[in-house]
Amino acid sequence: MKRSKLVFILLTLLVCFNTQAQEQSFQFTNGKTSDKINFQLINNLIIIPIVINDMELSFILDSGVTKPILFDNLNGLEVLNSETNEIIFLKGLGEGSLLEAIKSKNNKITIGNAEKQQQTIFAIFNGNLDYTPKLGIPIHGIIGHDVFKDFVVEINYRSKYIKLTSPENYSDKLCRSCEKLPLSFHNSKPYILAEITMENKQIPVKMLLDTGASDALWLFEDASQEIVSTANYFDDFLGHGLSGSLYGKRSKLESLTIASFVIYESLVAFPTGESIETLKKIKDRNGTIGAEILKRFHVVFNYQESYIILKKNSNFHGEFSYNKSGIDIEHRGVRIVKNYQYTLDNGRLIFGKSVDITRHISNKSLEDDFRLETAPAFEIVNLRPNSPAKLVGLQLGDVILEINGTDVNKYKLQEVIHLFKGREGKKISIKIERNEKIFLYEFHLKDLLKQKQP
The missing domain is CATH 2.30.42.10 (PDZ domain)
Incomplete structure (x- = not known):
């Protein structure tokens, strides 16, 4: 097997590899033009079932990632096509060094009734990116741009399903309460223009839309644009990046305006650190709109036509809460x-801690079992x-x-x-x-x- 060593600098998780050969697209295998896939919503993250090389896995749907990432948490199971593997090194958000990874080509991947035969996947050997202990269910990886670029992706956060539609068969008939906004792209990631209010000042901002960020908002401090955290904040742990832990200031925003939608008193984080300084240089990017905001809408991403459709749902006025325990x-x-065995009046057996069920036991006697x-x-x-x-x-x-x-x-x-x-x-x-x-x-x-x- 040919093995070459390359070094890439990641800006969020993975940048686009513009020099690589054009991959094929996802295609429906049953003649249909759309498919609905149920998902789990955990900590605001969309968890969808996918199949890689005939192995069933659970992936996060993340609009902020360009290539699928497989976590090294499968206990040695052979998932990827080993014939095309090459060793690379990656660096991303967080305080840490370069990480070893495997770049694997020509993998078969299936999502619902959609299939792709030649998918490039990156396997990363970094325990910090194992979402399983953080979310409480097995999470095997992240997928994003390859899905969004091939389909119109409709996300129903309330009913917990995504709908994938072939772009040529999609009709964007807008409802009265829907808003259609243009998308711009950098490194295959979607951006929108919005407006924030800080200290009674309205400030236009360019924001990444990231379904894989569980927070509401991240803003990059910039005194020249008057984007500066107020005195009402506290220092907090924000999460894990590819290269380590992320920290910053957590505060509240007076308001966020997206088209005609105004969201008041949203939580906001101002991340700090060397890696954030790199992100701030990306085409006037001011921050990220995460899933705590996006889940308040019914969302349609149309990458092919470069727009997004938003319609507020019943989550829209929900409270922004955070961890008050530390x-x-x-x-x-x-x-x-x-767990001890007890006998109840009707003869049923029940297992449970004595402190939990003693009051239900008729004879108060403990069976030695x-x-x-x-x-x-x-x-x-x-x-x-x-x-x-x-x-x-x-x-x-x-x-x-x-x-x-x-x-x-x-x-x-x-x-x-x-x-x-x-x-x-x-x-x-x-x-x-x-x-x-x-x-x-x-x-x-x-x-x-x-x-x-x-």
Whole structure:
């Protein structure tokens, strides 16, 4: 196998490779002109089922990525076409060094009833890009431009489906409440013009539309355009880039205007770091509109005709919430729990912790029988400085056992995260395991962006 070493600088995840041979397009295999595909929406991210070389996988649909990326989390499973592999090195957002990756050509990929025979895929060996522990379900990769360029892509965030339509068969009959906006492209990524209001000043901005960014807005600070964070902010962990962790200032925006749609008090992050300085140089780009904003619309992307259609949905006026505890958690492996057997009045057997079901047992007697089961281990992986959780003594590596008296077995990862986005002052009681010892902590959620009363 021929192996060459190349170095590419990534600006978000992957830039376009303009020198590569033209690949074929996705085609429907059953004579249809459109197809509807259901998706999961987790942390604002669209998770779609795809098949690569006859293996079923789950990918994030990301309009901010140019080539499909496969994560190295398949435990050695052979997915890619090994005959065309070459080693490359990539660098992207975050504080880190170049990363080794594999560029693989001529892979077969299927999405619903659409198929492509010669897809180039990049496999990246970087645990930080493994979304599985972050989202709580298996995530094998990211796909974006190859889907958007070949179809008109309709995203229904409320009903959780995408509709892929052959461009020549699409009719853009606009409803009365729809807005059609022009798209521009740089490195195959879509941009729109919008307007933000800061300190009572209206500022025009050029923004990347990124379905793979779970935040609402990112803005790049630029004093010359008066895009500067206000005094009402806090320093926060923003997520993982290709080359490491990303940090910045989190605040609120007075308003974001897209065509006739005005969104008030959106959350906004001002990322910092060397890699962000590189992004700011891309054709007057001012930032990113992410999925926390996009999910408030019914969205149609038409790359072929260079436009997007927006229609607000029932999410439009939803509250912008954020983590008020300061805790970031991930699903890190499993823990073993012992569930005892009880006999109820009607003779049924039930397994569960004694603290959960003792009140339902008629004779209050414990049968000497139990079974061992696995439960997800929700581990604290980041703590915001001076946050309520940090100040009471919680530590990195703590494994959460209970929240407000409820075993975390009963929650999905995103449900636990949602509890930390509750109202100002909400009491959180959290039981954790640390070095095989159990500790109980209590704190109250604190809204760091709460407007101070005059």
